[in-house]
Amino acid sequence: MDVFGSLRSVLKIDEVCVDNNVFRLHYKVTVIFLLACSVLVTSRQYFGDPIDCIQRDDIPPNIIDTYCWIHATFTLPKAFNKTVGIEVPHPGVDKFSPGEERTYHKYYQWVCFVLFFQAVMFYIPRYLWKMWEGKKLSNLVLNLNNPILSDDNRDKELDLLIEYIRRNLGNHNTYLYYFTLCEALNFLNVCFQMYLVDAFLGGAFSTYGLDVIRYSEMDQDDRNDPMIRVFPRMTKCTFHRYGSSGDVQRHDALCILPLNIINEKIYIFLWFWFVFLAIISGSLMIYRICILMVDQLRLGVLAGRAKLTDKDFIDTVLQNGDVGDWFLLYMLCKNMDPLHYRELMTKLADSEEKNLDDLDEGRRLIPEDAENYPMVPTLGSNEKK
16 A cells, blocks of 8 residues: 555546546556556565676675666576576576577666556546546536436526537537547557567567467476566676786676566566457447447437437437537436436427427418519618619
8 A cells, every 4th residue: 555555546536527438448547557567666675676696706796786787687598498407597597608699688677667658658648638628528517417406406507508509519529529539549559559568578578468378378398488588587697897917807697686577467467458458449449430420320329328318309409410419418428417318308309399390480481482572682782673
């Protein structure tokens, strides 16, 4: 609780919901996880120093630790296929010969910063949407999300909301397009994050999850843990200095990386989580395109959400609005009490039907041969009769 207590503010639930569950997976669940991991890998009281190196010479331990932390450590790829305890002391650690292939591990110093940067990237679409949304939905809902209201207050607030909707009918398309843009940014961002982590880990992240799954299905004697390849717990470090005679001396040290036992778990979870987010976000984009193109789908979605409202009333209201108006009504339905929303849609439908009746009555008063009547000039007109 001491470590993660600062993240409690991120868990705050908004009174008015201005997005959807998939959106919240990006800016709440993912951001909280990334920030928690960033805090965790910097907590020395739980995992000790990030690196501890051992060597037989008279070099002070703090110097060799600092040097190997800054200049990175390495493993030998061929040593992963040797028997631990017989041929090699640890996976990836073996006697090094000049010119032999080495794999340097330079990323572990930057894991906490990269995780924090990823958290910021995942929050950017949410920040943009809050800026463009401008608390419009919160102002429109008023107190209609409260199921207990006096009749006078309910009617007064419903009349205000109806008046706004009638005056701004057809002016909410930009509101929807901004939200769709933020959803697209979520999808593009998670794809970019997968590419970023793969580049950060030297190309090992793209198949990391699949390698771990295959590892769990292998025979115990033939296993070659992919997590140890990417996040080794024991590595080597070479330190050079001048000896007493002025010659350059080479010192090999074995370095323990305690944080890698946490890093490997973090990134195996991130692999599966990013794949899940990419699939569900891509599916949402297909759904959003269908919503923008198919009128009957919008009607069905809103009717399914507003179960207490007559579907005919919803159809009447949607026939006179654009797709942006549908989106506003859908978001109102998510936040308003169902009974208040039913009253809203009933009054809107009655208002639309009354307008249509007045229009039909006006048309009946116009003679069928009105086009044959001479035009009457208006005041100030220079036209001749």
